[in-house]
Amino acid sequence: MHAQTEIGYNSKVEGDVVVTRLDAAINWFRKNSLWPMPMGLACCAIELMATGASRFDISRFGAEVMRFSPRQSDVMIVAGTVTYKMALAVKRIYDQMAEPKWVIAMGACASTGGMYRSYAVLQGVDHILPVDVYIAGCPPRPEALLDALIKLQNKVAKEPVLATWKKVA
Amino acid sequence: MAELREIELPDAGARIAQAEELQDLHGEKMVLNMGPSHPATHGVLRIVLELDGEIITKATPEIGYLHRGDEKIAENMTFTQFIPYTDRLDYLAPLANNVAYVMAVEKLMGISQQVPPRCQFIRVICAELARVSSHLLGLGSYAMDVGAMTVFLHTFTEREKIYNLCESLTGARFTTSYTRIGGLARDLPPGWTDQLRKFCNEVVVDLDETETLLTRNRIFVDRTQGVGVISGEEAIDYGLSGPNLRGSGIEHDLRKAQPYLVYDQLEFEVPVGTAGDCYDRYLLRIEEMRQSVRLLHQCLDKLPGGPVNVPDGKIVLPPKDRVLTKMEELIHHFINVTQGVNAPAGEIYFGHENPKGELGFYINSKGGGTPYRLKIRSPSFVNLSILPKLLPGHMVSDVVAILGSFDFVMGECDR
Amino acid sequence: MEKSGLISLLTLTPVTALELAQSLKAKFSDVVSDPAEFRGELTLKISDAERLPGICAVAKKDLGFDYLVDITSIDNYGDDPRFTLVYHLYGYGHGRYLRLKADVSEEKGEAPTVTGVWRTADWHEREIYDMMGVRFRGHPDLRRIIMWPGYPYYPLRKDFPLAGRQSDAPEVAFSEPAPLAGGPFVTIAGGKDTISREPRVRIPETDAIEMNARVERRQDLKGARGQAHGPGPIDKGRKGAG
Numbered sequence: 001m002h003a004q005t006e007i008g009y010n011s012k013v014e015g016d017v018v019v020t021r022l023d024a025a026i027n028w029f030r031k032n033s034l035w036p037m038p039m040g041l042a043c044c045a046i047e048l049m050a051t052g053a054s055r056f057d058i059s060r061f062g063a064e065v066m067r068f069s070p071r072q073s074d075v076m077i078v079a080g081t082v083t084y085k086m087a088l089a090v091k092r093i094y095d096q097m098a099e100p101k102w103v104i105a106m107g108a109c110a111s112t113g114g115m116y117r118s119y120a121v122l123q124g125v126d127h128i129l130p131v132d133v134y135i136a137g138c139p140p141r142p143e144a145l146l147d148a149l150i151k152l153q154n155k156v157a158k159e160p161v162l163a164t165w166k167k168v169a
Numbered sequence: 170m171a172e173l174r175e176i177e178l179p180d181a182g183a184r185i186a187q188a189e190e191l192q193d194l195h196g197e198k199m200v201l202n203m204g205p206s207h208p209a210t211h212g213v214l215r216i217v218l219e220l221d222g223e224i225i226t227k228a229t230p231e232i233g234y235l236h237r238g239d240e241k242i243a244e245n246m247t248f249t250q251f252i253p254y255t256d257r258l259d260y261l262a263p264l265a266n267n268v269a270y271v272m273a274v275e276k277l278m279g280i281s282q283q284v285p286p287r288c289q290f291i292r293v294i295c296a297e298l299a300r301v302s303s304h305l306l307g308l309g310s311y312a313m314d315v316g317a318m319t320v321f322l323h324t325f326t327e328r329e330k331i332y333n334l335c336e337s338l339t340g341a342r343f344t345t346s347y348t349r350i351g352g353l354a355r356d357l358p359p360g361w362t363d364q365l366r367k368f369c370n371e372v373v374v375d376l377d378e379t380e381t382l383l384t385r386n387r388i389f390v391d392r393t394q395g396v397g398v399i400s401g402e403e404a405i406d407y408g409l410s411g412p413n414l415r416g417s418g419i420e421h422d423l424r425k426a427q428p429y430l431v432y433d434q435l436e437f438e439v440p441v442g443t444a445g446d447c448y449d450r451y452l453l454r455i456e457e458m459r460q461s462v463r464l465l466h467q468c469l470d471k472l473p474g475g476p477v478n479v480p481d482g483k484i485v486l487p488p489k490d491r492v493l494t495k496m497e498e499l500i501h502h503f504i505n506v507t508q509g510v511n512a513p514a515g516e517i518y519f520g521h522e523n524p525k526g527e528l529g530f531y532i533n534s535k536g537g538g539t540p541y542r543l544k545i546r547s548p549s550f551v552n553l554s555i556l557p558k559l560l561p562g563h564m565v566s567d568v569v570a571i572l573g574s575f576d577f578v579m580g581e582c583d584r
Numbered sequence: 585m586e587k588s589g590l591i592s593l594l595t596l597t598p599v600t601a602l603e604l605a606q607s608l609k610a611k612f613s614d615v616v617s618d619p620a621e622f623r624g625e626l627t628l629k630i631s632d633a634e635r636l637p638g639i640c641a642v643a644k645k646d647l648g649f650d651y652l653v654d655i656t657s658i659d660n661y662g663d664d665p666r667f668t669l670v671y672h673l674y675g676y677g678h679g680r681y682l683r684l685k686a687d688v689s690e691e692k693g694e695a696p697t698v699t700g701v702w703r704t705a706d707w708h709e710r711e712i713y714d715m716m717g718v719r720f721r722g723h724p725d726l727r728r729i730i731m732w733p734g735y736p737y738y739p740l741r742k743d744f745p746l747a748g749r750q751s752d753a754p755e756v757a758f759s760e761p762a763p764l765a766g767g768p769f770v771t772i773a774g775g776k777d778t779i780s781r782e783p784r785v786r787i788p789e790t791d792a793i794e795m796n797a798r799v800e801r802r803q804d805l806k807g808a809r810g811q812a813h814g815p816g817p818i819d820k821g822r823k824g825a826g
Contacts, residue, residue, distance in 0.1 A: 039206060041213055042235055042580050043260035043344060046306070050332075053325035068208040085732045086213055086234040089205050115253065118238030119739050119748025120731070138344060233730035240715075241739060241746055276623055405650050405676065408704030419676065426679050515622045518672050518683065520653065531656050531670065546654040546672075554707040583730060 026161045030074070030100065031153040033062040037073035037097060039090055041080025044107040047139040048079045056142035061149055070096040075152065077145075078129070081109035082122045091128045102132045102156070104148055107139050114138060198226060203568065205234045211310060211572060212579030216556070220565065228560035228568075230553055236583040243543035247509025248274050248350055251543070256344040258545065259581040261306050262299035262524045264335070267348040268292045269521035272429065273530035274350050277517045278510065280479055288352050288477040289430045294365070294468045295347060296430075296521075297461040301372065302331045302343075303524035304454045304576075311451070311573030312383060315392050320382055327375050330368050337361060350510055351485040352478030362469055369462045369469075376458055384452070393447035397559060397571035400445060407555040410548050411526030412453045413575060417445035423522035435467050447574035454576070457524075484510050509538020518546075525549055525576060545584050549577035597648075601626050601680040604647050608682075611646075612639055626682055633669065633686040633695045640671070640684075640701045649673035649682060652702035655709060657716040661742035665689035667718050671698075694719035715740040 036058075040048050051058045058064055067073050070093045082090055094103070105125050108114035111134040113123035125131060132155060133148045140148075204215035213234035219227040239258070243251050255270040256263040272292075275281045309324035332342040337358055339345040347354055383389050399409070404417040414421060422439040424432040440456035442449030478485040482501035491498040516533040526548025533542040552575055560568060605619035605626045616639065617629040630639060643649040653672040660666055665687040673682045688695050697720040699705045709720045710729040717738035720726055727733060736751055737744055 043257050045212075046260060046343065049310075050325060050329070053329070054322050055326065055329045068206065081235060081237055083234060083236055085236070086205060089234070093206055116237045116242070118242055118746055119737075119744070120236045120238045139342075141342065233728075233732070236730045238739065238746070241744075245746055279623060406703045408652055408702065421676055516627070516670075516683075517623050517625060518654070518681070527653070529654055529672075531654060531672070533658055533670075542656070542658045544654065544656040550707065550711075551704055554704060558703075 023159075023161050024157075027157045027159055031156040034075045034102075034149070034152065034156070035065045035067060035073045036063050036104075037070050037076040037093070038066050038068070039076055039078045039080075039093065041078070041082065041086065042109065044079035044110070044139045047142055047145065048077060048106065051142040051145050056146065058146065058149070061146065061153070063149060070094070071098060073097060074100065075102045075104060076129070077104045077106050078110040078125045078131075079106040079139075081114065081116060082125045082128075083120050084122055085120070087122050087125075087128055090125065094129050100159075102152055103129050104133045104135065104145075104152060105131045106135045106145060106148070107137060109138075111136065201565070205231075208314070211577060212582075214553070214572075214577075214579055214582075216560075216568070218560070218565065218568070223564045225560050225563055225565065225568070228557050230556045232550070232553065232579070233583055235579045239584040240543055240545060243540055245539065247538040248512065248540065249505075249509060252348070253344070253346045256346055257580055258547065258584065259303070259523060259525055259528070259549070259578050260343065261578055262303035263343050263345050264295040264347060265299035265303070265521070265523050266528065267346060268296050268299075268430075269519070269523065269528045270530055271348040271350050272521065273517065273519035273532055274510075274512070276519050277512050277515065277532050277534060278350070278484070279513070280351060280481075280484065283479050283481075284351065285476050285479070286431065286473050287475045290468050290472050291353060291357065291477065292348065293430050293432065293435070294465060294472075297464045297468070298331060298334065298365075300461045300524045301458050301465075302328055304458050305331075307524075307573075307576035308379065308383075308451070308454060311570075311576070312379075312389070314569045314573045315389060317382060317386070317389065320379055323375055323379055323382075327372050330371065334361070334364060334368060337364070349478070349485065351481065352476075356477050362472065365465065366469055369465050373459065373462055376455060380455060384455075390448060392566075392570050393451060393574065395444075395446050395448075396563065396567050397447045397574060398445050399555065399559060403555070403558070404445070407558070408551045409526070409555065410551065411523065412450055412457065413526065413552050415440065416442035416450040416453050418443055423520055423527060427520065429521070434471070435464055437464050437467075447570050450574045450576075511538060512536065512540075520546070523548060525578060525581065526552060528581075545581075547581040547584060549579070549582035550584075552577055553582060597678045599678050599680070601682060604649075604675075604678070604680055605682055608639070608643055608647060611642055615639070628682065628684050630684055630686040633688055636669075636671075636684075636686055637696050637698050637700060640673075640698045643673060643682070643684075644701050648675040648677045650676055650702075652698070652704050652708075653681075655698075655705060655712060657712045657718055657740070659716060659740060659742045667693075667716060669695060669712070669718070688718055693717065694721050696721050697723040699723060714738070717741065 038045065038048055050056060052064060052066060063075075070076075074097075076094055076097060078090065094101070103125070105111045109116060109121070110125045111131075113121050115138070117123070122128070133152050135144050135148045137144050199220045201218045201220055202215070203218060205213040207214075215231040215234065217229045217231065218225050239254050242254060246254075252267060252270060255266040258266050272281070275284065305324040305328050309321040312318075312320035335345055336342050338361060339347040339354065399413070399417045401418045404414050404419055409417075410421075418441060420439060420441045423429075424437075425439055437460045440453050440460065442453050482498055483505065486492075486505055487498035487501055492502045493499075512534045514534055514536040516531065518529055518531045520527045520529040527546070528548055529546030531542075531544040531546065532540050535541045559571065563571065602619065605628055608628065609616045609618065612635065615630055615632045615635050617631070619626040619628055621627075630636060651674040653674050655672075656670040658668040658670065660668060667688040667690070669686050669688060671684040671686075673684065674680070686695065695718060697705065697709055699709065700722070706724065707729060709723055710726060712718050713720060713726055714728040714730050715738060728735060731739065734752065737749060739748070
């Protein structure tokens, strides 16, 4: 069952009440407050910090709460090179995140291993995590990270929430 | 085994409790794992702390979580192809790494004296700009870890201005890959020197603001003064370099001791600390930034005209119009790109005063375009080796202050 | 903060690097070669690596080389002796560099440590052991520092390919049991969803059953996917935690 992507004014009751689908409402809440878990490993972490700073303000998109606690976050932004030694820790932290969760692979190293085709580098974090959005760049500009966040928001908006609930219950 | 230090406790009850506990070394201590994903460890560093209550008795840092195999990659690349990898070493000051690496290769090839003066001044500008950038971020994240979040936003605003400068100069905000063997990738764009001068005037104002926020801040001073004291002999024995060494009273700066580029023509002072604690290192970095701004002003005043590249087609790519029309330049371009510059057989070591310390490149070459062995002597790797000696005796909350004052970067430490 | 610190080194004692190298050779003329010069740097070759701690101690105490800048190792693949250790020394008092080189053959595979002379050699020698496989006799704590403990290869050797070889992924990158491992507050990684990973719902006796079930599920997945992707797949060889 596919959710309606927009909150629609199906009918106006008593002035300020909006009637819409449950899917659309829940996804709207979720997508506008995606709290990132910054898995800042290498140089892309600096661009991640720059996105959180005042010039590129990720707070405009509701994502300024960069909690380093996986329990409290929604999206894990893997920023930087994932080595085999670190991959275990990344997977562990991803497992500790509560559903629903998404993953953004930021930068060339997280997407495919980047320019490090060597014995110690995991060739892409999608070997161990299901990635939702890949960002190209070395490092990607903060605008690219914000663009990826918007793409993720569009993806979240289309998720069929109720179907997930039925599966778990 | 762990060596317990005698910790003087003012409280009589605690002293009695400690005396009893000392009989039983096992089972009373808690092991706390800090990292590798931790907001205050400035990258992927893992420290396993053995705690006796709140006081650390043993600290074991574990590194290698960002080891990407740079040194082995270098054996498969030409010298020029390795320049982007040097950006990602100390990724807070990529221009400085670029300068250090190409100077090492130029020393190997013996062309250090042929590099034109304009290029040398621009390299000094790059290195000092990188120093300001790195210290700004080091201070910003240090202050954020210790609790002062505003400073982080202030310093990042200044860093955005540096990013603007880098972007107009090199094309990338950071990870610049700007220098080339025998020169630079391109000359300064028009109007860049005015932008740099404007930035220099603005950053001093911001440094003053940061100092009013931190230097006499009761909380900051209490958290950093007397914490993480490193004596001068220890600093030398453990091979520390950069602000960590100078904070302990050793007045050693490679720009003065082994002058390279045009530092001997420029006037600047080397700040040195006395107490060797975190507060001194913080003050030292602020003062180093001011001296860097002073150097930038002098470079801008003295910047000569002229070419920026060594006029040798075998080392530097010839200009494109000649490559497309003349045979000799075409051959030089082809061989330069495919096989790399022809370095003689031999080995050199070149140490550069990076913001973090002494970044050294040891290149062993058997001739040809690729190095046989490239070793990167990274300052952060050596600076972190003092942690097992330094941390015991401190409290857990001091670890954050000490790590922040060390200002290390894991990309450089693990290579 | 004063400008002149506790030790002011901007006034260096005037002695040339050549004099220092020659006096070191004079003290150990049986094992130290003549200084070789290249690009203004002096290199002394030491024919017997066993004498290194003695030579380094003299260099530090008598000649003032109090700063060990770096220790490097080179793999002369195909030559014998296979490994060369390179020590870079610097003296704060006189501002001169010196390089010492010593060979280690593959059969012997070890050299004495110089951590007694400079404590910074500790981590450098651990890295050489990790990357090149040269052991250091007398080292206080010789274990891998960059690759995970249990990694079976020495990556910087010339016969090791850049893309690496298959190996077991690290269980935990720490050879002793991790703190609180297996305890009541720790999640089980890799469960199918958060509810199954949640520590509150775990019954410790059934953990073994859960672990086996997970291992079997992973074997099925691996069979379906075929050969794993690239060197060192993350879930290869994972055993159930004890």
